[in-house]
Amino acid sequence: MKVPFSWLKEYVDIDMTAQELEKKLFSCGFEVEELIDLRDGMDRVVVGIVTEAVKQEGTHLTICKLDCGEYGKDIQISTGADNIFVGAHVPVALDNSVLPGGFKIKKKALQGIESYGMLCSGEELKINDDIYPGADVYGILILPEDTVPGTDIGEVVGINDYIFDISVTANRPDCQSVLGIAREVAAILKKPLKMPATDYKESGYKLEDFGIRVDAPDLCPRYLGHYVRNITPGESPRWMKKHLALCGLRSISNVVDITNYVMLEIGQPMHAFDMDTLQEKQIIVRRAAEGEKIQTLDEKEFTLNPNNLVICDGNRPVALAGIMGGLNSEITGSTTQLLFEAAKFVRDSVRKTARSLGQNTDSSSHFEKGISEYTVELGMKRALHLIEELGCGEITSTSFDCDAGESKEGKHFTATLSGINKILGIEVPEDAVMDILGSLGFEVRKDGDTLEVTAPRYREDIEIGEPDLAEEVIREYGYDNLVPTFLDSAMVTSGGLKPDQKRRARMKQIMVGDGYFEVSNLAMYSDEELNRLHIKEDAPERNVARIQNPITEKLTIMRTTLAPCLLNVVVDNLKMGTQAGRIFEMANVYFPKQVPVTESLTEIRHLGFAAFGNEEDFFTFKGTAELIAESLDIHFDYERCQDVPYLHPGIAAYVMVNGEKIGTIGKLANDVTAELDLPKDSKDNLKIYLGELDYDKLMQFVKKDFKFENLPEFPEVTRDLALVADEQITCGQIEKEIRHASPAVTDVRLFDIYRDPVRIGIGKKNMAFRITFLDRRKALSPEDINSFVKKILGNLK
Amino acid sequence: MLKDQIKVLQEQIEQERQSITSKEELGAFWQKHLGKAGSIAELMKGMRDVPKEEKKTMGQVLNEFKGMVNERYEAMKKRVDELELEKRNQAEAVDITMPARIRPMGGLHPITITRNEMVNVFAGMGFDVFEGPETEDDDHNFTRLNVQKNHPARDMQDTFYLSPDMESILLRTHTSPGQIRVMDMKKPPIKVLVPGNVFRSDSDATHSPMFSQMEGLVVDKGITLCDLQGMLDQFVKEMFDENVRTRLRPSYFPFTEPSVEVDVSCFECGGKGCSLCKHTGWIEVLGGGVVHRQVLENCGIDSSVYSGFAFGIGIERIAMLKYGINNMSVLFKNDLRVLKQFQSL
The missing domain is CATH 3.30.56.10 (Phenylalanyl-tRNA Synthetase; Chain B, domain 1)
Structure with missing residues (x-):
């Protein structure tokens, strides 16, 4: 504004x-x-009178002598402009002066002649004809003869503002x-407000057979029209042009300028129709018919639908209500009679139409913010007054007021002084409250503590009494009068994180302890991200919620897996020259309960992690999973995972708890790696590992209560066992069998593996396990251990 | 005779003693002099030839001599042990300036660090932490927060919609729906924080389509605007600096009335004016106000009995101010070189 x-x-x-x-x-x-x-920094630019102007032979320059009053009576300045004459009053930028915008002027030699400054054009002073007449002239700005030499130019052209x-x-x-x-x-x-004049005289002329009708009062609760004839088109007066120019509008013609002026001054967007163009002698405010077309003043054509409110004559739309007039009824230089419109169009209707048509104007912006009927009335009166003041038309006695009957009173309610103070927490003196509300245009009748309040009509935001008044009072009284207090009257509460929140914070610390940096990615991406990971069309990750109004094609769906984001972070860091690193993210993934979306999404918290660099291999990465399991006192099992398309089918595992899949870990698949946006040679030995766990599901397996367990009275016994097995037998299978052999087995750990085609045989491997046994009830004897081992070996056969 | 032998031997021992530096030499010395067939044993044998009347004195002399040699031996042993230890220590010494072998630690994201710190300050004042859903419905995100349909404030917050009707299901534009969810579950006294991600459909140098906010809500009897300022004063002191003050000025949010914008005095220049505070001495940090009565009523809380205040803080903003980050995109790039800087926090 x-x-x-x-x-x-x-x-x-x-x-x-x-x-x-x-x-x-x-x-x-x-x-x-x-x-x-x-002024924009302008300094030492003053009025000067040209006392001498001599054309310099063989150049385009004129050497002038200037009388600049107190700044010098005989200042020599060269100029290239050719509209200079002796006696001309001109703006002179003196030696060591500054032009608007900061450009410094110093004396210098032009074609061998010393020039002690510069004569200025309107453009150099950053003004145009509307700010100061003549400013648009090509060449030096010629000032009136009554300007006094030495006077600051800002004062003369009116930019000391x-x-x-x-x-x-x-x-x-x-x-x-x-x-x-x-x-x-x-x-x-606390000063009086001088209201702009709104009086005018009607000529008494009445047009009998013209009518205005509002067919959609829900979208247009008030519509005023006034007929003005005998228009004398012409230029606006200087003061009006200048006011418009200061607000960034160019002058067009007296009538058009009046509508713009009223919008700026009163806040009421006005419109004027050329009466001669209106067919069937009527105006109808209605919803557009499906497919109806209008060409607006800016010569753009729009196809409309019933959501769009239009102003029509008897046959066709002549304006997009509250947005822009139609080209067919535009005010032109030959307009002789017009109809002024001042209306209230509801904000949402204007907003939706402006948005859907992509046609946002100063007018639509005002209506979207909200116009009160007070403004509608004031705007029309002011426009008519200006017609009279400018003498550019006859204000007839033909006017129309289509009113849906909304209240013409300011909002009225009862409040109390104590209520206001209770909200603020301080005692604002009674006089101050009355004074402030009065100066803001509220009518207040005080009866003891009770206030009977009528809000000004233009204050449609006032709605609920005391809190509104409290705000009005404190913003005028001053927020620095508040005395900070610390919940003097409130009950003491204990606070802090809940157990699940604490656990999440701890999980993050565990990841940090294992070398991971937390990253933060947007919750949305595009299908392209899923394609990049070769995720199949029918995969669960493809069941996505789509953003209906995306701002970029890169952010169109809610993420269903963290993997693409983590991979992007890895690739970005590789590009930045970071060769190795570990990252994690704990964040939601989102699944629609149904498509299209009609209720909130299912949000599932995932823990995603990734590692890259030469030091990493599958087992260093698996170590992280084990650490997570250990930190939660949960046992993870691993199953070969060959159907996650972005993971290497031979170097990936499902992470299992009690037979349920809770996530995956593995190396990035070779084909996905090959397609990464990285230099080809850098991809050959690139090792990237991705892991993603369903954190919420994982939490279901966490034991609720922790109880200390006494240390066992009897010692643990370890026994090493070397087994020859077929190559396809996995470590995990053997481990599982060993564990199942006896509850006394507390730990099984592979500590050596070797292959020797001669001594063990082709396709076989020798695996050495260290098994730990413990029985809390008794000391295990060598015989006990032997019988366990026997059972293990039996199971493994 | 024997005396002479002793004297000779003594001189010999004193001489030998000087050159013994190793365990081996020490062993040889022992063998040579103190062993079964050593020189002293040999001297003992010579006692046989000592006349009877001298035997006692000579025996004493010899014993004293043996004792002296033993002492010498023990002293040498001690010295040799020391030398050996020193040698070993020298041999085992390492260049302690060589790099350590560690599993380097990672670090939390600066937003998490900031959020944790903010939560800690308020938790100490008795606030709980509630985290609501990120996908919300119109009712919680707007309507019950007193942002009616067609309310201009809906335009203040550019909303991402998930439902094709572009109305009912959306990504929450602020953490304020948490106010509604908390008040639906719990009756006063309420002191709660709602931290989390929020979404706005604008994106430029200073806006990300997703960022983090922290909502605060207090509802109890007799809560005033002064209480809001008092609590925020405490918060900014703990977050920034003991000398930081707050300043309230009028603003507008549909769910608070009066609504305020809260500035803090510039902790960089102490309010004198610098580039951080754009030479105003104040920095805008958050918005808040007295909870709108309609919002309380919408949650079944009697607004004639209870009142409250609410505030919303941009976590990125606090992080940027606290750590001197002048470009928000740094917080979203996940560059490990950046993240590493926050390792120690």
Whole structure:
């Protein structure tokens, strides 16, 4: 929201600098995002009179002598411009001066002649015709003859001004205008607000056979129309052009400028239809028919549907309600009679239409934020006043007011002073409360502690009484008056993490202890990520929830596995030159309960981990899984895993607990590795391992209670056993058999393996296991151990 | 005679003694002089030829001599042991400046570190931690938080939708739905934190489509805006610096009224103005306010009896401020060289 300081001053007598006002606005909830100084650093640029102008032979330059008053009566400056003449009043950037934007001017020799500065064009002063007439002329800006030499040029062209670019919160659409901000400034400064004039005289002329009808009052609760004839098209006055220019709008013609001016000043988007173009002598506000078309002022054509509100004449749409007028009813230089429109269109309707058509305008932006009926009425009156003030038309007595009957009163409610103070936690003096509410336009009747409050009509955000008033009071009274307290009246509560939250924090620490760095990835990616891992079309990971309004094609689905993200992190780090590392992520994966999605997704927490680098092999990586198991006092079994497409079919395992799969670990498959976005030669010996566990499922196996167990009274006994087995027999199979042989077996560990085709035989291997036995009830005798071993050997046959 | 022999032997021993530095030489010495066939045993034999009246004195002399040699031997042994130990120690010595063999440790993500620290501060004030779902429905994310359909605030938060109706199921845009979920489960007194991922459909240099927030909610009897400031004062002191203060200023959130933006005094320059605080002396850190009565009522809490405050803190923002990170994308790149820097925290 751009508000020129000079414009604000027309409504409020502001006796402070722009910077001081910025601070006041800020502390009252209006953050000035940028305070734009129109001088933009300009310094030592003054009015000068050309006293001598001599064309320099053989060059394009003219050597001038200038009278710059107190800055020098005889300053020599060369210029390349050819609109210079003796007696001309011009802007002179003196030696050591600064132009708007920071460009420094110093004396220098041009074609051998010393030049003590520069004569300026409008462009160099960063102004245009609307800010100062003549500024657009090619060449030096020629100033009026009554300008006094030596006068600061900012004063002359009117750029000793500031623009407040104010961020207005969504609850204050009433402040989306210069007047709206002026109201706040008046309240802040406790000064009266000078309202813009809204009086006008109607001519008495009545048009008999014209009608306006609103067929969709749900989308347009108020529609005002006023007929103006005998238009004299022409330019707007200087002051109006300048106001528009300061807010970044170019002047077009008097009538069009009035509509823009009212939008900036009052906050009411106005529209004017050329009456001669309206067919069937009527205006109908209705939903568009399916497929109906309109071409807007900017010559774009749109195909509409019943969600779009349109303003129509008897036959066709002539405006997209609240967004832009139609080309067919545009005000032109030959317009002689017009119909002014000031309306309230509901914000959501305008927003949806503007979004779906991709047609966002200043007008739609105002309606989306919200317009009050007060503004609608004020806007129309102000526009008519301006017609009269500019003398550019006859205000007839033909006006229309289509009203859905919403209240014309400000919101009325009862509140208490004590209630306000209870919310704030301090006692704001009664007088201060009354004073603040009064200055903000609230009507308040006080009866003891009770306040009968009527909010201003434009304050549609006020809804619930005391908290709203508390906010109004404290933002004007000052937040620095709050006295911080520490829950004086609250009950003491104990806090902290719950057991599952603590366990998760601990699991992360365990991963850190094993050399893993925690990474954080987005919860969404694209199908492409799953393709990259060769995940089959019918795999469970393909059952994805899709984002209906993605912002990029890279983020279209919710992730169902962490593996692609971890792999990306590995690849990114390899690209950065990190040769080895370990990473983990504990995060959700998401599955839809049904497609398309109609209820919240199933969120499952996964623990994903990856390791890469020369030091890693399957067993170092498996060590992490074992560490996880140990940390939870759970036993993992491993089964060969050949059907996870991104893992090496010979170097991958399912991680099992009590016969249930809870995840996978393994080496990245060769074919997936080959396709990684890395230099070819770096991929040959690349070792990447990926693991992913269903953390939530894993937690189901964690024992709930921990009880200390006394140390065994009897010693453990170990026995080494060397076995010759066929090559295809796995270590795990043997281990399992050994464990099953007796409950006294507490640990089985392979400690050696060797192959010797001569002494053991081809296709065979010798495996040496160390077995630990323990019986808590008695000391195990060598005979006991022998019988266990016998049983083990028997089982293994 | 014998005396002379002793004298000669003594001189010989004193001489030999000097050159003995090893266990082997020491053994040879013992063998030569103190062993069964050693020189002293030999002298003992010479006692036979000593006249009777001198035997006693000579015996004493000889014994004293033997004792002296034994002493010499023990002294030598001690010295040799010391020398041997020294030799061994020298032989075993390593270059202790050579690199260690370790399984290098990893580290937590800076967001986790920051989040943990924030949780710790509030846990000490009696806050529980609740984590709600990341996929939410319209009801929890908007409607019951007093963001009615068609409310302009819905535009403040660009929402990712998962349901084709672009309305009912979405990725939560803030952690505030946690307020509703907590108040549905629990009646006052409530002091709870809701940390977690949130999602917004915008992405540029300063915005990520996913980031982390921490919601705080206190509901009890007689809670005021002053309490919000008091608690946040304590939080920023513990998080940043003992001298940091907070400043409240008006803002707008549909689920709080009054709503405030909370700034902290710049802990870099102490409020004098520097590049961190953009020369204002203050840094914006979070938003909050007094819980809107309608939100309490929406959760079946009697707003005429109870009141509360809520606040929402961007965890990335706190991490960036605390650790001097000037570019948010650093937090999302997962570069191990970056993560390693946070290892010790």
